[in-house]
Every structure is written in C-alpha cells, then in structure tokens.
Amino acid sequence: MDKNYRYAAQTLGLSESYIFFKIQLPLATPGILSGGILSFARGLGEFGATAMIAGNIAGKTRTLPLSIYSSVAAGRMEDAYQEVGIIVLFSFVVVVAMNLITLKSNKKGLKRKKL
Numbered sequence: 001m002d003k004n005y006r007y008a009a010q011t012l013g014l015s016e017s018y019i020f021f022k023i024q025l026p027l028a029t030p031g032i033l034s035g036g037i038l039s040f041a042r043g044l045g046e047f048g049a050t051a052m053i054a055g056n057i058a059g060k061t062r063t064l065p066l067s068i069y070s071s072v073a074a075g076r077m078e079d080a081y082q083e084v085g086i087i088v089l090f091s092f093v094v095v096v097a098m099n100l101i102t103l104k105s106n107k108k109g110l111k112r113k114k115l
Helices: 003-011 016-044 048-053 064-073 077-114
Strands: none
Touching: 003 016, 016 077, 048 064, 064 077
C-alpha cells in the first residue's frame, strides 16, 4: 500500500483508527485475502509435518493428502484417484475465487482513479 495515503490522511487530521479501518484495511484486503487463501491451500497440501506430528489416525488426524497416501499404499487406486480429483477441483475453485477477487479489486481501483 502506498504510504502517501496514510500521510495525506494524517495531514487532514484523521484519527489513527479511522485511517486504519477506512483507508489501510480496504487497500490491503486483496493482499490479505490472497495470503489467507494461499496459506490455506498450502496447509491443505501439507503431508510430512502432519504425518510426523499428528500421525495418520483415520477419523481424527487424517488429512486428504495422508488419505491419498494410505489409499495408494493399500493398493486402492480408485479411492486415491477420487481423492486427487477432490483436491484438484478444490484447488481450481480457489484459483478462480482468487482471480475474481483480484478482478473485483482492480475494477474498484479503476473507478476510484476515474473520480
């Protein structure tokens, strides 16, 4: 975010909380949302740390990547393919959502610049 917005708001005598909630947070929202979505996606794909720390207990600590690993290790390839399909579909939805958020944010930015 451009610091000049903050400085301009301070010179206008706006309070720090107003500057944060009405200027900085709306400008930073697309980046915060993108970071949150990417962190969630990274956590969804986590394999090693989950297996080492939480284990692979069915119904308790099993994540989708661990379930895929268990299915492949047990020779249940059809189950593994279905689980991979779920992850691919979910990842596709996340990427589309991120692109829509970015597009919406860019359109808002263009409207502000026209004023």
